[in-house]
Amino acid sequence: xxxxxxxxxxxxxxxxxxxxxxxxxxxxxxxxxxxxxxxxxxxxxxxxxxxxxxxxxxxxxxxxxxxxxxxxxxxxxxxxxxxxxxxxxxxxxxxxxxxxxxxxxxxxxxxxxxxxxxxxxxxxxxxxxxxxxxxxxxxxxxxxxxxxxxxxxxxxxxxxxxxxxxxxxxxxxxxxxxxxxxxxxxxxxxxxxxxxxxxxxxxxxxxxxxxxxxxxxxxxxxxxxxxxxxxxxxxxxxxxxxxxxxxxxxxxxxxxxxxxxxxxxxxxxxxxxxxxxxxxxxxxxxxxxxxxxxxxxxxxxxxxxxxxxxxxxxxxxxxxxxxxxxxxxxxxxxxxxxxxx
Numbered sequence: 463x464x465x466x467x468x469x470x471x472x473x474x475x476x477x478x479x480x481x482x483x484x485x486x487x488x489x490x491x492x493x494x495x496x497x498x499x500x501x502x503x504x505x506x507x508x509x510x511x512x513x514x515x516x517x518x519x520x521x522x523x524x525x526x527x528x529x530x531x532x533x534x535x536x537x538x539x540x541x542x543x544x545x546x547x548x549x550x551x552x553x554x555x556x557x558x559x560x561x562x563x564x565x566x567x568x569x570x571x572x573x574x575x576x577x578x579x580x581x582x583x584x585x586x587x588x589x590x591x592x593x594x595x596x597x598x599x600x601x602x603x604x605x606x607x608x609x610x611x612x613x614x615x616x617x618x619x620x621x622x623x624x625x626x627x628x629x630x631x632x633x634x635x636x637x638x639x640x641x642x643x644x645x646x647x648x649x650x651x652x653x654x655x656x657x658x659x660x661x662x663x664x665x666x667x668x669x670x671x672x673x674x675x676x677x678x679x680x681x682x683x684x685x686x687x688x689x690x691x692x693x694x695x696x697x698x699x700x701x702x703x704x705x706x707x708x709x710x711x712x713x714x715x716x717x718x719x720x721x722x723x724x725x726x727x728x729x730x731x732x733x734x735x736x737x738x739x740x741x742x743x744x745x746x747x748x749x750x751x752x753x754x755x756x757x758x759x760x761x762x763x764x765x766x767x768x769x770x771x772x773x774x775x776x777x778x779x780x781x782x783x784x785x786x787x788x789x790x791x792x793x794x795x796x797x798x799x800x801x802x803x
Contacts (some may be wrong), residue, residue, distance in 0.1 A: 466515075469495065469563070471579060477567055486796040493545050494524045496564040496576070500583060505573035511722045514563075517549035522571050525551070542562040554589035556719040561586070591616050591716045593630070593703050596687055602725035606666040606692040609653070614716070616703060623707040624688040629658045629695035631713070634691070635723055638714055642704035642713040649693035649781050650701070661686035677781075692726070 473686040477489040496508040496516060509516050518524040526596060528545040533663035552561070563579040570576065595601075614628060629647030645657065652659035700723040705716045744750040 465476045465551050466551045468495075468548045469550055470544050470547055471495070471565060472544045474543065476545055483606075483783050488680050490545065491527045492570070493528050493546055494526065495504075495528075496524060496577075497550070497561050497584065498564060498735045500560045500562050504562075504576040504578050505674070512553040512555055512559075512717075513550075514553065515547070522576070524566075524570065525669065525709070552586060552720065553586070553715065553717060554586070556589055556592040557613050558588045559586050562582070569633075569651045576714075588617070589717050590620065591705050591707070593705070593712075593716055593718050599720060601652050601721050602727035604726075604728055606694060606726075606728055607694055610690040610692075611687060612690060613685055613687055618671040618684050620684070621707065625661055625683065628661055628686050629706050629709075630688055631704050632724060633699040634697070635702050641702050646704070647696075647701065649692055649696040652692060653689055658689050659690065661688050688697055690720070694715075696726060696728050698728055 466527050477493055496504065496507070496509050496518060497513045498504070498509055506521050507522055514525060516526045527548060528547050561584040563574050563581070563583065565579050566575045566577070568575065570587050591614055593612055593614050596613045600610060614630060631642075632650045633641040633644055633646055635641065637644055648657055651657055656659075702715045703718070703724055704713045706713050740754055742752060744752075
């Protein structure tokens with residue numbers, strides 16, 4: 463679950479590709495596949511969000527083509543014997559899911575071209591851990607001024623690892639399939655300012671004030687409550703919730719029963735960003751740190767900058783550099799600003 467894999471379909475007379483045979487068109491690149499849950503129609507269903515590496519904008523429009531197919535061993539020109547799709551992955555879900563593979567040999571814009579591939583399909587067990595909202599579902603998160611309470615749970619008696627060792631962090635989904643191996647987003651922490659968030663320690667006599675009276679006593683030894691706090695500059699977007707059950711354990715992404723990722727979508731202030739018309743000066747032949755002023759800059763910053771000749775502009779081919787750090791608060795005399803270096 464979550465690891466990249468290749469999927470190979472074998473058969474007789476698959477569309478030709480790679481080396482061309484006189485009189486035949488190279489149509490192997492028109493083949494497409496979909497991976498969908500069992501019980502759904504190959505003609506009408508889209509791959510779920512958990513399936514990565516297959517991009518479909520509609521049930522009949524998918525853009526991921528196969529790797530160059532293998533030529534038929536008998537060299538008769540009757541077709542290929544297999545086609546392979548690489549860099550696929552399927553994220554974990556709270557419930558066990560069985561998937562089936564749908565295949566289209568060509569003219570995939572016609573729903574009649576999509577057929578179920580015979581075989582046992584793909585089976586994935588339920589995630590060992592999952593997260594959820596402790597009080598009410600907040601999807602997307604649109605108020606950064608309020609802490610977010612959420613729970614992490616495991617199936618009853620599935621592990622003996624104590625809750626006190628559990629840790630959670632969130633990482634930008636845009637960082638790729640191995641995002642959980644990276645440092646957590648520094649703009650999202652627990653009440654103590656830790657990026658690797660620890661569960662709240664409480665008893666039924668002293669529960670977190672945000673929990674309602676009705677659910678204060680519902681949590682078992684297989685569930686823990688976490689409090690997530692957001693910095694003002696937390697960037698909008700999807701975040702992967704990463705979890706490990708012991709200090710020496712490995713980080714892994716965990717799903718929710720209702721949403722696959724934690725989404726932050728705050729209305730952006732029109733004053734957010736770098737200030738315009740800033741003037742800088744520097745001495746030629748000397749290395750300088752360039753400091754730009756702005757308001758509500760993202761932390762960590764995903765932006766890039768470039769210093770170039772005014773006559774050239776920001777043309778393609780230049781290498782843009784990342785900002786080294788975001789400094790806050792603003793220097794004396796500059797109100798409500800941050801600096802990007």
